[in-house]
Amino acid sequence: MTTASLARFAAELRFEDIPTPVVRRAEDLLVDWFGSAIAGHGTRPVETIAAFARAMxxxxxxxxxLVGRGTSSPYFAAMVNAAASHVAEQDDVHNGSVFHPATVVFPVALAWAQALGASGQQLLTAAVAGYEVGIRVGEFLGRSHYKVFHTTGTAGTLAAAATAGHLLGLDAVRMQHAFGSAGTQAAGLWEFLRTAADSKQLHTAHAAAAGLMAASLARDGFTGAAQILEGSQGMAAGMSSDADARKLTDGLGTRWALAETSFKYHASCRHTHPAADALLAVMQAHDLRADDIAEVQTQVHQGAIDVLGPVVDPATVHQSKFSMGTVLALVARFGQAGLAEFDAHFRDDATRAFHDRVRMALDAEVDAAYPRRWIGKVTVRTRDGRVLEGRVDEPKGDPGNTLSRDEITAKALRLAAFSGGASEAEMRDAIGALWRVADAAKVGRLLGAQA
Amino acid sequence: MTTASLARFAAELRFEDIPTPVVRRAEDLLVDWFGSAIAGHGTRPVETIAAFARAMxxxxxxxxxLVGRGTSSPYFAAMVNAAASHVAEQDDVHNGSVFHPATVVFPVALAWAQALGASGQQLLTAAVAGYEVGIRVGEFLGRSHYKVFHTTGTAGTLAAAATAGHLLGLDAVRMQHAFGSAGTQAAGLWEFLRTAADSKQLHTAHAAAAGLMAASLARDGFTGAAQILEGSQGMAAGMSSDADARKLTDGLGTRWALAETSFKYHASCRHTHPAADALLAVMQAHDLRADDIAEVQTQVHQGAIDVLGPVVDPATVHQSKFSMGTVLALVARFGQAGLAEFDAHFRDDATRAFHDRVRMALDAEVDAAYPRRWIGKVTVRTRDGRVLEGRVDEPKGDPGNTLSRDEITAKALRLAAFSGGASEAEMRDAIGALWRVADAAKVGRLLGAQA
Incomplete structure (x- = not known):
């Protein structure tokens, strides 16, 4: 009955049922997603998928x-926008499910809302349905699944189906059919990482497109498996060895998983974020500049050492996002490690020199708290001989240390400026409209035609 | 190196490399596929997918x-034709891989050949590449995979990518990228069987579309995993527990797996075919009519008893395809058990009466030979007291007892007549063109606009 219960929830959710703080957080995530989508402008994998959409x-x-300023059917618009919003690696993440919801939910919500002339409240409600479904499916599939499968691709297909199905007005029965058709198309393997191939964007494009198709077919009477998640030949049977069906319906309607979702503030590996924020904290408290710092020791969890330890001499922008030394250097020099800072400064002499002054050490407290809490601790030695401690209990962007609306806006503006996907004036107009989306009788176009 | 070797084979195969009997068999399979595609006309799942393609x-x-007589981009034409050719359950099957190649290969081959203005020899070469790749991927993924996954959906995505990639002229490196992008989208779960949902046609539609997309992206420089099949986070790692990488390259260029593919002659469960053919043999040898027969005992393998045994009083056309009694009744009365015979006569009084005169018994010889060989044995008692034996060593349609071109043509005509998807004159024209496809400088349109 779990797939059925989840489908009923996604079908029957009403805007009025969603607590106001959750609605506000959904708006935050929407604006944050919009910045990530514009950040995909001009990148080769995204432009290749956009060209396929134009050809087919x-x-x-x-x-x-959003990239290229064209229009298309909801199917291809969702496909391209989903690819675009997962390339800068700045889109949101839900820690417990290791799932990136925005990049598969909002492209589908925007595409159908525009095509149907839906209201902003309908868009937000559909997005909440998508988040609640996708996060629970990711938690259900568990760690064994994530070892081989890219959960954002697999659980993402269900999230996209829930979002599309809600906007299409599916009842509980048809939503369950949509889930069946989505789950039987769910895919995405980590193997591409070995050769740094382009699949990550294909996974989100595929999840959005396949989930949208599943919902459209269900609207027209096409049937799917009734228990695609927990059935004996369903997703868990084929793709997980530690699935827990209770997680599918955990707190439905009372626990809002959307509100647990984290923003990514720095454009680097998440394992660097706690230390980066702790360093910022100590620099702010003691009014330090980068040049004042002789040495930084970060106290980290074992996972950070496993992932970041091998990166001793980063040669590319991508690799430098996995270098604790480079990330802390950029943060110390510029106050943030965004796409622009990485691109222009990842191997400046000054960045390299700071990089060489950073070390990592395993910390028992930090390691014990992980992954429930991502504590950041640094010990800074200054050139004038002081030893200073910095600490954050949640990295910036986590629910307990979330971004303000000004910070979300600023991040989106930075991403657009970096990619050149929209002018600052266009971004301010679009973001302004998105902050007011709950009042919109119809979701309109966000950007004009190609400037 | 196995994915790389398979990709190189698919990229570099030349028409001249393919033995003439294999080319002729490919033509046979193409005409047989065309009949199955037309058979999808007017069926609800196919029409729903066709409507989605028109909308998006x-x-x-x-x-x-082919169904609905429209045109579209290669992507949607392949998607709809793939759905259409898997609905009548009369499309071909490769026994060793339990994979239905035609339904995912030929839709892609036809779509790109028409769009590119390719020759018939190019279409056939691409189809052979698709068969050789898909069958080996199915064999590689093994029995553990087939328990949960619909191999035609998963291996089919690779087959479609090989077919499309060959027509697009991908070199070995880009073909390998296409395989990476195909494998990371490969999907299809058996869970839908439990509620007899429509997913089977979605699986072939998805495989054809996703494989075609993977090849198009690869042509334009999009990269995929290098070892999507055998890598430690690839398809086998995620979806099989008995994968054998040697099967991926087994006899490449010398063993032609396409020629091992079986045609389905009767429109019923394959487990009924050996007995049906043995009954036909004994009726032909002794010039019997259905009314002459007092009793039929079929000597079968255990698998037939497991699958067919529970069906004692078939209530629907679909169920009656799994009833040994009904199938033998139709064969005895009409000489074949095709879609039309099932539809019109599955519960006639005469069919029911014959049904009640059929029994199954386990046979040691038949059971020992299965699944390598599907031997058919029947013992017939006539009303005038004779006891007659019938036997076939391979059911009709298997490589050692294949269909003649007249039989393939007749089967396609029957399927079209049943679905109403094309007139007999149209079918004869199109089939005539397909028998001569190897001489075609350009693959043209097979049917006219809607009659």
Whole structure:
């Protein structure tokens, strides 16, 4: 009955049922997603998928393709926007499910809302349905699944189906069919990491497109498996060895998993974020500049050492995002480690020199708290001989240390400026409209035609 | 190196490399597939997918959609034709891989050949590449995979990518990227069987579309995992426990797996076919009519008893395809158990009466030979008291007892007549063109616009 219960929840959720703070957080996540989508402009994998959509789809349609400023059918608009919003690695993440919800939920919500002339409240409600479903499916599939499968691709297909199905007005029965058709298309393998291939964007594009298709087919009477998640030949049977069906319905309607989702503030590996924020804290408290610092020791969990330890001499921007030394250097020099800082400064002399002054050490307290809490601790020795301690109990962007709306806006503006995907004026207009989306009778176009 | 070797084979195969009997068999399979595709006309799951393609795709394009007589982009034409050719359950099957190649290979081959203006020899070569790849991937994934996954959906995605990639002229490196992008989208779960949902057609639609997309992206420089099949986070790691990498390259270029593929002659469960053919043999040898027969005992393998045994009083057409009594009744009365015979006569009084005169018994010789050989044995008692034995060593359609071109043509005509998807004159024209496809400088349209 678990797939059925989850489908009923996704179908029957009403805007009025969602607590106001959760609605506000959904708006935060929407604006944050919009910045990530614009950040995909001009990147090779995204442009390749966008070209495929133009070749195979209609010349224009009711839904906006944010990179390239075209329009298409909801299917291709969702496909391209989903690819675009997962390339800068700045989109949101839910820690417990290791699932990136925004990149598969909002492209589908925007595409159908624009095509249907839906209201902003309908868009937000559909997005909440997508988050609640996708996060629970990710938690259900568990750690054994994540070892081989990219949960954002697999659970993401269900999240996309829930989002699309809600906007299409599916009842509980048809939503369950949509889940069946989504789950039987769910895919995404980590193997691409070995050769740094482009699959990550294909996974989100596929999840959004396949989930949207599943919901459309269900609306028109196409049937799917009734128990695609927990059935004996379903997703868990085929792709997990530690699935726990109770997680599918955990706190439905009372626990809002959307509100547990974290923003990514720095454009680097999440394992660097606690230390980066702790360093910022100590620099702020003692009014330090980068040049004042002789040495930084970060006290970290074992996982950080496993992932970041091998990166001793980062040669590319991508690799430097996994270098604790480079990340702390950028944070110390510029106050943030964003796409622009990485691109322009990841191997400046000054960055390299600071990089060489950073060390990592295993810390019992930090390691014991992980992964429930990501504590950041640093010990800084200054050139004038002081030894100073910095600490954060949650890295910036986690629910207990979330971004303000000004910070979310600023992050989106930075991403657009970096990619060149939209002017600052265009971004301010679009973001302004998104902050007011709950009042919109119809979700309109976010950007104009190509400038 | 196995994915790499398989990709190189698919990229570099030349028409001249393929033995003439294999080319002729490929033509046989192409005509047989065409009949199955037309058989999908008017069925609800196929029409629903076709409507989705019309809503999300271009109004017209360079590739033919066989059901509904429209055109679209190669992507949607392949998607709809793949759905259409897997609904009548009359499309071909490769026994060793339990994989249905035609339904995922030929839709992609036809769509790209028409869009590119490719020759018939190019279409056939691409199809052979698709068969050789898909069958080996199915054999590689093994029995553990097939227990949960619909191999035609998963291995089929690779087969579609090989077919599309060959027509697009991918070199070995790009073909390997195409395999990476295909494998990371490969999906299809058996869970839908439990509630007889529509997913089977979605699986073939998805495999064809995702494989085609993977090849298009690879042409444009999009990269995929290098070892998506055998890598430690690849398909086998995630979806099989008995994968054998040697099977991926078994006899590449010398063993032609395409020629091992079986045609389905009767429109019923394959477990009924050996007995049906043995009954036909004994009726032909002794010039018997159905009314002459007092009793039939079929000597079968245990698997047939497991699958067919529970079906004692078939209530629907679909169920009656799993009833040994009904199938033998139709064969005895009409000489074949095709879609039309099932639809019109599955519960006639005469069919029911014959049904009640059929029994199954386990046979040691038949059981020992299975699944390598599907031997059919029947003992018939006539009303005038004779006891007659019938036997076939391979059911009709298997490579050692294959269909003649007249039989393949007749089967396609029957399927079209049943579905109403094309007139007999149209079918004869199209089939005539397909028998001569190896001489075609360009693959043209097979059917006219809607009659």
């Amino acid at each position: 789809g209609p010349a224009e349609g009711a839904s906006e393709v | 795709g271009p109004a017209e394009g360079a590739s033919e959609v």
